[in-house]
Amino acid sequence: MVEESTGTLSVIPELIETDPGSSMQFAVAMAETTLKFQLVDDPQAERVETRRTARLAAQLNSALFQLAGTASGTVEPVGYESGVLDLPTTGPTSYTHLRAWLNAYWWSQITRNSVAENVLAEFRLDDLAEDGQFDDYWCRMFEALRGFDSGDHDWPGSVSAALESIDHPTMSTREESTLLALDLFGMLSAIGDQDEFSTQLERALESHRAYWSATAERRADPVGFASLPILGLTAKASYEGMRIEVESDYLPRGLLENPRWMFDLA
Numbered sequence: 001m002v003e004e005s006t007g008t009l010s011v012i013p014e015l016i017e018t019d020p021g022s023s024m025q026f027a028v029a030m031a032e033t034t035l036k037f038q039l040v041d042d043p044q045a046e047r048v049e050t051r052r053t054a055r056l057a058a059q060l061n062s063a064l065f066q067l068a069g070t071a072s073g074t075v076e077p078v079g080y081e082s083g084v085l086d087l088p089t090t091g092p093t094s095y096t097h098l099r100a101w102l103n104a105y106w107w108s109q110i111t112r113n114s115v116a117e118n119v120l121a122e123f124r125l126d127d128l129a130e131d132g133q134f135d136d137y138w139c140r141m142f143e144a145l146r147g148f149d150s151g152d153h154d155w156p157g158s159v160s161a162a163l164e165s166i167d168h169p170t171m172s173t174r175e176e177s178t179l180l181a182l183d184l185f186g187m188l189s190a191i192g193d194q195d196e197f198s199t200q201l202e203r204a205l206e207s208h209r210a211y212w213s214a215t216a217e218r219r220a221d222p223v224g225f226a227s228l229p230i231l232g233l234t235a236k237a238s239y240e241g242m243r244i245e246v247e248s249d250y251l252p253r254g255l256l257e258n259p260r261w262m263f264d265l266a
Helices: 002-018 020-041 048-068 100-112 114-120 136-150 158-169 174-180 182-190 194-212 228-239
Strands: 073-078 085-090
Touching: 002 020, 002 048, 002 085, 020 048, 020 085, 020 100, 020 182, 048 085, 073 100, 073 158, 085 174, 100 136, 100 228, 114 182, 136 182, 158 174, 158 182, 174 182, 174 194, 182 194, 182 228, 194 228
Parallel strands: none
Antiparallel strands: 073 085
16 A cells, blocks of 8 residues: 555656645645555654655645645746746635645654645735634634744733633534644643643543544544644654653654754665
8 A cells, every 4th residue: 555655656746846726635634644644554654755755745835825825827946856836826725724725834853854844834824714614723823823923922821712612612523622622732832841841732632542543444544543733733842952851753863863853865
């Protein structure tokens, strides 16, 4: 399965060079699914092949918003593997929404990529969530992350505001909101407090495992093979000086211990 998926990645350049507007979202999903299957066999991302797929997933997530941030009709150079592709810009699209922005944000933290961070910082919440198809707590996560990064001391207020939505979700189930979202806010709030961060990280990992192991169908779903939000927040905490003292197959050390792992790949 991994070999087949890895081979399929070779078609991505042709797809996105021809029509990024309709194929970029598919390319992102293809790279991330391949990575999650690779992490089953290589949970610590020790293999170069695993890290290369992670790099590609990160680059595609960033490119999605880089192309959307410029009006269609021009060409934008984007990083692709160890080189650059010149891709047609798309302007805003239906798939550059809040959920995709958060996904790209986690990758920007995992890769410690300031260029990707700057691209994402140009997008406003009103534009990302205008279709209203998101629980309010994800909007509050956007605000908290942007506030944290910009040095706004009021960002914890967004965490507090998220709790009501987590208790009463409108787009997800309460099981999803409590097991897959609540602990993320705890992790973010604990950055700066070593003992509390370790506690919150362990709790988030336990919740992720509990949700994705609850049924046979979930156990077989590659979405649950890894948690980008947990990994992204862990990388963010590491950058902020937190020691990562928790060990887990959901925390690939190959993507955490060397902050320049993506840039060191050939």
